[in-house]
Amino acid sequence: MINVVTVKNLVAGYGHRVLIRNLSFSVPSPSFVAIIGHNGAGKTTLFRAFQGKIAYQGEILVQNQNLRHLSNPSGRGLVAYLPQKAAVNFPIKVHDLVVMGLFRKKRFFENYSSEDYALAARVLEQLQLSHLLNHDFTTLSGGEQQLVWLAQLMLQDAGINLLDEPTQQLDVYYKNKVFGLLQDWVEARGKTVLCITHDLQNLANMRGFLLNLSKPNPVLEPLSPETVQENQAFLEAGRQAVV
Numbered sequence: 001m002i003n004v005v006t007v008k009n010l011v012a013g014y015g016h017r018v019l020i021r022n023l024s025f026s027v028p029s030p031s032f033v034a035i036i037g038h039n040g041a042g043k044t045t046l047f048r049a050f051q052g053k054i055a056y057q058g059e060i061l062v063q064n065q066n067l068r069h070l071s072n073p074s075g076r077g078l079v080a081y082l083p084q085k086a087a088v089n090f091p092i093k094v095h096d097l098v099v100m101g102l103f104r105k106k107r108f109f110e111n112y113s114s115e116d117y118a119l120a121a122r123v124l125e126q127l128q129l130s131h132l133l134n135h136d137f138t139t140l141s142g143g144e145q146q147l148v149w150l151a152q153l154m155l156q157d158a159g160i161n162l163l164d165e166p167t168q169q170l171d172v173y174y175k176n177k178v179f180g181l182l183q184d185w186v187e188a189r190g191k192t193v194l195c196i197t198h199d200l201q202n203l204a205n206m207r208g209f210l211l212n213l214s215k216p217n218p219v220l221e222p223l224s225p226e227t228v229q230e231n232q233a234f235l236e237a238g239r240q241a242v243v
């Protein structure tokens, strides 16, 4: 069987500070996986390991291929990453930013076609952002900017998507909408989404798994109202001392 994502005996951190201690889990089929835990538990650090941005021990396999030995996994459409905060400090129209999600299909300096822009417009429509298409990205609210980045990531069409708090700045309406869209994306398009989030109340009715990095031995737990409630209570009870 080809596992979509397998993490084996992962150890990662910064210098002498080990944040991820011997983490192993396996996602056997395209799934939604919520990654939860207290601030500083190592959630973003886990994604940094996936991107090869920090040294780690152990193995990370995507579709049974060792990420450590894969060159340019994002260029190959294997893994896409949506960071917690991405800044743009020059004027750019929303649709020009979103269309860049198609970079894999373009050669260097090749222009985006009207078909490319039509694809970008369709993703923006799914996110109910069509009215912002011609707006300057830098003038949008924080939540609107977050949705535009999500549109760009969806256009990348990668198999495995690492999303770092994609709903952090969204209002309650959009939080629900984005989690619903991610669920559709997994189930209708066969995408795998690893999603760091503090929005536990949105997870209770999702299908997939959660991974609580604050637990002493984190494992994939199937999402259900009961597991979400148990993990919420666990996190509310406070942090465990790190020995």
Ligand SMILES: Nc1ncnc2c1ncn2[C@@H]1O[C@H](COP(=O)(O)OP(=O)(O)OP(=O)(O)O)[C@@H](O)[C@H]1O
Residues within 6 Å of the ligand: 014, 019, 037, 038, 039, 040, 041, 042, 043, 044, 045, 046
């Ligand atoms: N480059 C770095 N060098 C040293 N320590 C770092 C570095 N980056 C992050 N840390 C520390 O590692 C810890 C874990 O950071 P990480 O960003 O993985 O947490 P997180 O679980 O994503 O938290 P949050 O929910 O607040 O986003 C934090 O205490 C942070 O200060």
